[in-house]
Amino acid sequence: MKNCILILLFLNISLQINGQEILLKKDPAIDSTIEKKGPNRKHFWHPFMGFGMAVDAGEKGATVVQPNLDQFALGLRYKRRINNIFSVGFEFSYTNYAFSIKQNNQKTTPDTSVNQKQRFYYYDLQLSPYFRVNFGKRGNVLGNYFDMAPYYETVIAFTEFSKYKLTDGSVVRARRSGVNYFQRFNYGIQARIGLKKIIFFGQYRISNAFYGDKNLAEIPRITAGVQFVLR
């Protein structure tokens, strides 16, 4: 407390000695420079966050528990304005998926054993170029838009989680990674409708999740959800 008072006293004395305090300083020449960066300027970067859920349940044998929050994404999107209507861009994102496989006697993926719970977790790095059509006259804001975006993702980690009961009643939780049935690279297409900073998206995974020779039923291909522009 004593120190605080001394500092304040010192600052006050300094101000008195200085005798002039700048209350306002503006440089109109600099201030009026036309920006090149901004939501409807030439270049725009923004981080985003998204949540999605599977729309289809997956193929018979790999049906998933629905509704369930299956996808979370965090990324960075770049937009290059062509004109007031068209833009192009690309995005990098980290995405994780979590699908809970329904445990029933029709189940074939990844095997036919019926557990209490079984989930696939996988973590992706995604790269996606996109083409954007904007609607309506607007100023320096994102406005309303429609995006078409093919995407390509690399699975950086995959975990199969199983929870089952042994005959003695004890519960076992098992995690398996490095499995040989899950594809490491996926691709698909994403469509987005953006209303300013809220984006509704739907995506379709074109590639198969599992290697063909494993004959496994496919987990959901269609995901829909919402993204938020974090800027």
Added chain:
Amino acid sequence: MYCSPKIKKILPLIITFLSFNLNALICQNTAEKYIVYFNDKPTEKFDAYNYFTPKAIERKLLNQLPLYDWYDLPVNNEYLNQINPLSTKIKCISRWLNAAVIYADRENAEKIASLPFISSVEPQNSSLFIAETDEIDENPIEISRQTERMGIRKFDSLGASGKGILIAIFDVGFSGADKHPAFEHIRKSNRIIKTFDFVKNIEDVYHGGSHGTSVWSCIAGKKDSIALGLATEANFLLARTEIITKEILAEEENWVMAAEWAHKNGADIINSSLGYTNARYFPENMNGKTALISRGASIAAKKGILVINAAGNDGDKVWETIAAPADADSVLTVGGVKPCCDYHINFSSFGPTSDLRLKPNVAAQGLVYCAKENGYGNINGTSFSSPLVAGFAACIWQQNKSLNNMEIFKLVEKSSNLFPYYDYAHGYGIPNSTNYLSGKNTTPTFDFIKPDVSNLQFYNPEEIFYKVTINDSAFTKDEFSGRQLLYYQIINTADKIENYFVLNVSQQEIELIPMSKAITGNKIRISYKNYFKEFKF
């Protein structure tokens, strides 16, 4: 593809939601909004006496304005009849713009554009600010300060309180104003001439929000017997042009419609405390010519109305600059100052316009005590600076009825505390009745001292300053700011402001600019306590 029953239930909802939005985005062409401008209009058979109210005619005669001009003539009915079948709906018609706002699909809009009497068809698809920021109630300010700062006592002694001046207020709504005690004196003397809600096309305006209520109180409201604004005896037209929850171009159209209505009813002053920024425009569009509302405001000024608009509350935001229609050349744009200390309040938008014209023109308190929907309280925003100046202008106009709007505009600027000094934060400063009535006391208050290096063999130009020495008699605290504010700016060879400063000084010798930064040919303008001086480097 298999879907679970739950998803099957949700899926139609998702599809409906997405398709609704997609429809909203893509299928706008089913009926988009356009402004259709016509080439010409019929120039005969216009009965001004029938169209305008007696007050409007009186104002025109007093200001030696023509009874009517091209802008007042009605839009050609034949043209309207021809575009009617091609449009889904004609929303409104503007005589001033010689245009109609219509809804039509794209194909029909193209057909309309090809008609020989059409000048252009512009698609209309904006952000509005209601120039109010977060309310601060915890530190009540002195009720009468906002009016005393502008010299209400002198006006009172002259009987100047806006009597006979008709002020139109365009706002989001006037909730509670029909019963509020702040306006009892106005209601009692039937000085609310007309009201109209341009959003709903009804006469009732006492809904939609209380922003207008607060704004109105800063022109003419009272708390007990204390005036909250300067024009307590003025007459009023109240128009609702804004929708607080939406930010659509319709509001700009409503504003223009309201301006035509105000003109028809003989308004002398329009006060509007709103502005449009980045949802529709870029800062470089703030040139007074781009925004529909700015074009409308310019026509209103041409028609002899003094248009007063808030500068905006984006001074501390990315947008930072003034907002349409405050960018229009003939609109008196009002910035905000701190009540404590008389200099720029952080949220008040800065000028200049994108084509480097001076804005704001003047300033007034940006934190005021005013009427609210229920009771009274403090409120922040240039929305409330603007009506304070509107009240000031009404008092001056009452005293000088033969002057026209632009002469009053200049007189308000000239009555301001910094005049002839100006900057892009305060304009010419805060108007005051003393300056208006007695002129400014321009006794020299400082001396400008050029550095003398003739006796120095070696010196560092970074450390040797051009200085100002404040005279002994002027080295006192300002009456209103409680500070000693020194304003200065550097003007480049192109006669543009390079940078400007406000200093709070507490000693008589002030260092302004080092020799190293004083470029030959540039000028420095300094203002301290009504005294202004310019020096060339």
